[in-house]
Amino acid sequence: MLFGKLLPREGNFFELFDQHGGFIVAGARSFILLIQNYGDPALREKYANDVGIAERQADRITAEVNRLLHKTFITPIDREQIHGLINAMDDILDLLQDASETMSLYDVRAMTDDILRLGDISAKCCERVQHAVSLLPKISQAEAAEAAIKTCEEIDKLESDADRVMRSAMSKLFREETDVRELIKLKAIYELLESISDRCEDVANLIEGVVLENS
Template identity: 65%
Template sequence: MLFGKLLPRDGNFFELFNQHAAYTVEAAKAFSQLVANYSNLELRAKYNEMVDKAEHDADRITHEVNRAIHVTFITPIDRDQIHALINTMDDVADLIQDSAETMALYDVKHITEEITRLAELGQKCCERVQHAVSLLPKIAEPATTEAALKTCEEIDQLEGDADRVMRMAMSKLFRNDSIDAKELIKLKAIYELLEIITDRCEDVANVIEGIILENS
């Protein structure tokens, strides 16, 4: 009994999830501002730096969670669920940074309305993920469970919206005979990256739904 009391319990995982989700939202907001101010080189650089910082902060939380899994005796939810959730969340932050880096590396010349729309949908998805994560500590309460599942449904709907925007963007891109081939390749890559952000948010929602169903 004494041995059990001396071993670490809980590991503050829910708070760490919240911190990671908050950093991911910071990255998503900074990316949206990067897109909105793309023609201003100074602001573009500023928001790129903000994306990088938020992603690094999120990555630090991911490492902390994965370390805590191994040193915590009793965890609030299954260890595999903790591992799946934090690493899927981290994929979202990584993809936001990848999108910003790819736009810089490919020297994208201008922002299309589809890039703007996909960035907005990605930000909304990240915000809904943050809300769903914030509800996890109280999923034993029926009202909280219902609210969390509803938020996961909203993420699924946003992912569907992003998928439709991406399909229309691709159709428009390949029907435009006047577009430069290199620019076409650049935009195609950006569209795909931005749509994958919402895909990964949907993956996070699926993990959260699994946690709720097994623990509520």
């Protein structure tokens, strides 16, 4: 009991989640600008760098959350939920950076309409992740809990949209792309972008669990 009294209670986990969500949105918006301006090498480099900055800032938040978990006696929600949520959120930015770096590494010729569509869906998912996370401190209130669940359902729908775009993109790619190297490059990019919405759905599922257990 003495050990518990010496450790802080609660911690600022929700604030850190919200900060991390902000970096996710910043990274997603920079990624959208990257693919929209892919033909301009200077802008491409700038926005790729911005994605990396957001990813590193989010990494620091993740490290702080994990550090707080070790020193906080009583947490506002289950420890495993905190750990799972922050690491799933961090994966989103890791994937955004992976997609950005893969485009540069593979020297993709140009952006396709399907890359733009998948990027747009990913960015919308990221915005909704931030919104859902921002509601966590208030989920004891019915209105906030309902809003969080609704936002998670929107993420689920967007992930289904990404699946449909992905299937169509792959079908078109294998039918029409005659350059094998370009086919391999684009396939890798499509898979990375689709995995971003998958990871957002994972976050949504975790948030739904938190809401159902704590509202």
